[in-house]
């Protein structure tokens with residue numbers, strides 16, 4: 001079996017993680033952004049800026065944002081790089097409803113963004129159709145990560161780039177244990193206080209702990225066929241931005 005329980009990293013049927021993710025994000029959609037800002041002490045903005053900077057987007061680019069949630073990545077890329085088109089997708093329609101609302105209020109400036117419910121493990125778009133694929137805090141929640149990565153590779157044009165922002169593991173042991181304490185005790189507390197759903201934030205802590213380290217994630221990218229895989233640690237490795245290229249031939 002290639003699917004896992006994303007809370008533990010152990011083999012499990014795909015439905016367990018898929019249903020849990022659906023329940024969590026449909027319930028917290030309207031409060032998601034407030035939680036993000038408070039729990040990361042605003043650092044998520046710096047990490048997002050790193051993703052945007054690492055994304056080789058031009059005014060001609062077609063961009064696919066997977067697990068796009070309430071649209072943070074899509075709007076940041078739209079405002080900074082003005083690509084030809086962004087397809088902002090997510091598994092959970094309630095998250096995309098918030099994104100659509102921001103779009104109607106002009107958050108993308110003049111860039112056209114379309115929104116669609118899509119499971120990143122089964123992308124309904126043709127081969128070789130995007131210049132850049134982005135995924136922020138999404139792949140950790142996917143029970144069949146290899147399949148998701150194969151799908152990302154498939155829809156990228158030859159020479160196109162995948163940029164992935166995800167929580168990671170600080171290499172420094174002192175920083176790692178401080179962060180471990182914050183994850184285990186404070187994240188469920190903050191999450192419960194802000195959204196009223198402590199359970200979802202216990203899951204957040206567990207899934208971060210079970211997620212592969214920077215090197216292992218990079219290897220996974222290479223195993224499905226990406227090349228030139230590199231990453232940048234953010235805030236001492238609490239998060240990392242991985243970038244990888246689809247071979248030209």
Ligand SMILES: C[S@@+](CC[C@H](N)C(=O)[O-])C[C@H]1O[C@@H](n2cnc3c(N)ncnc32)[C@H](O)[C@@H]1O
Nearest residue numbers: 025067068069090091092095119120136137141
């Ligand atoms: C932590 S949020 C991140 C949202 C957004 N990328 C951001 O940076 O704020 C994780 C998102 O991943 C989505 N997600 C989880 N599993 C998914 C899947 N298999 N396919 C597409 N989206 C998925 C969830 O619905 C949720 O909106």
